[in-house]
Amino acid sequence: MSCRPILKLTIPAKAEALKGLRDALIGALDREGADHQTRDRLVLAVHEAACNVIRHAYAEGQDGVLRVTLARQRGMLRFALRDFAPPVDPGRVKPRDLDVCRPGGLGINFIDDTMDSWRLRPLRRKRGNLLTMRKRVPRKRHGETT
Amino acid sequence: MNDCSIEHQGDFALVRVRGEVDLSWSQKVRKTILEALGKAKSVGVELSEVSYIDSSGIAALVEGFQNARGKGQKFALIASSQPVRSVLELARLDRVFPMVDTVEAARA
Numbered sequence: 001m002s003c004r005p006i007l008k009l010t011i012p013a014k015a016e017a018l019k020g021l022r023d024a025l026i027g028a029l030d031r032e033g034a035d036h037q038t039r040d041r042l043v044l045a046v047h048e049a050a051c052n053v054i055r056h057a058y059a060e061g062q063d064g065v066l067r068v069t070l071a072r073q074r075g076m077l078r079f080a081l082r083d084f085a086p087p088v089d090p091g092r093v094k095p096r097d098l099d100v101c102r103p104g105g106l107g108i109n110f111i112d113d114t115m116d117s118w119r120l121r122p123l124r125r126k127r128g129n130l131l132t133m134r135k136r137v138p139r140k141r142h143g144e145t146t
Numbered sequence: 147m148n149d150c151s152i153e154h155q156g157d158f159a160l161v162r163v164r165g166e167v168d169l170s171w172s173q174k175v176r177k178t179i180l181e182a183l184g185k186a187k188s189v190g191v192e193l194s195e196v197s198y199i200d201s202s203g204i205a206a207l208v209e210g211f212q213n214a215r216g217k218g219q220k221f222a223l224i225a226s227s228q229p230v231r232s233v234l235e236l237a238r239l240d241r242v243f244p245m246v247d248t249v250e251a252a253r254a
Contacts, residue, residue: 015170022166022198044233047200051169098238103205103212106237110201113236 003078006032007070013058013083015051021068022047028070032077033140042077042135045114048107049081049131052093057085057129075138076116081131087122088129150178158253159186160224164195167203176206183213188220190252193230204237211243220244222252 007028011017022043029039050066058064067082095109111118111133118133148165159182167175182189191207193199207223214221222244226234234240246252 015168018168018170019166040229040232041236044200044236047168051200051202054169101208101212101239101242103208104201106201106204110233110236 003071003073005069005071006077007068009068011050011066011068013054013062013064013066013085015054017066018047018050018054021050024068025070029077029137031140032072032137034077034137038135038137041110041114042079042137045111045133046079046081048110049079049133052107053081053083053085053129053131057083057088072139073134075136077135077137079115079133079135081133082128084128086127088120090120090122093120150175152178152182154186155253157187159183159189160249160252161189161191162195163191163193166198167196167206168198168200169202172200172202172206175203176209179206179210180213183210183217183219183221186219188253189214190222190224190246190249192224192249194225194227196227196230199230199233201233201237204233204239207243208239220252222246224249224252 007024009024011021025043025046026039029042034042053066064084069080071078093108095112096105098109115133115135120129120131122129148171150163153160161179161182163175179191211221224246226245
């Protein structure tokens with residue numbers, strides 16, 4: 001199935017780069033016809049995924065880059081985050097119990113609640129990890145406003 | 147523009163947060179809230195001008211709330227903006243935090 005790229009971005013794995021990532025995603029999702037509520041949830045989910053790469057995969061302060069790709073596959077949007085950090089154990093990356101009130105650990109919950117599906121896998125032969133997230137967002141019709 | 151400041155009003159401290167609270171500076175928000183709790187009996191965090199908040203910003207609020215509760219201090223979120231409310235709801239924290247509409251209500 002053909003997959004039309006909408007956005008390709010490589011950012012430094014630094015917290016200071018997150019604002020630029022959010023702005024780029026907002027523009028791309030607006031063009032794709034996501035309503036504002038869906039757009040903001042998607043931006044938050046991708047932002048949180050990028051935060052996890054910066055904080056945990058690379059460990060804070062370590063240099064690295066993050067490649068973010070957004071593509072449309074018919075009615076689905078596919079977000080891919082590729083890092084070049086040491087392999088992450090996907091079994092350790094899961095949502096936590098929100099009934100327990102404690103600081104931190106919410107990012108995966110935001111991703112899990114927002115996306116229709118997501119998968120994290122370490123890249124065996126190449127260095128790094130790939131997180132893919134999918135969300136059904138109907139394409140905006142010509143002339144339609146959100 | 148991102149900014150976080152403390153205004154002392156007797157036993158009450160008002161922490162005003164503005165801008166997009168994300169991983170790049172949420173530690174400053176955290177430290178400011180904890181500093182306010184160290185100097186006042188009651189703390190309110192005003193969030194009406196917060197246009198974005200991520201999980202690290204929410205964690206700063208949760209830590210402040212838990213710190214206050216542990217020491218028997220009052221802690222409230224004031225005039226939370228819609229983006230803040232949306233993320234609090236997503237984290238199921240909207241019914242955990244004391245939330246008020248005005249500074250006067252937080253002081254009462």
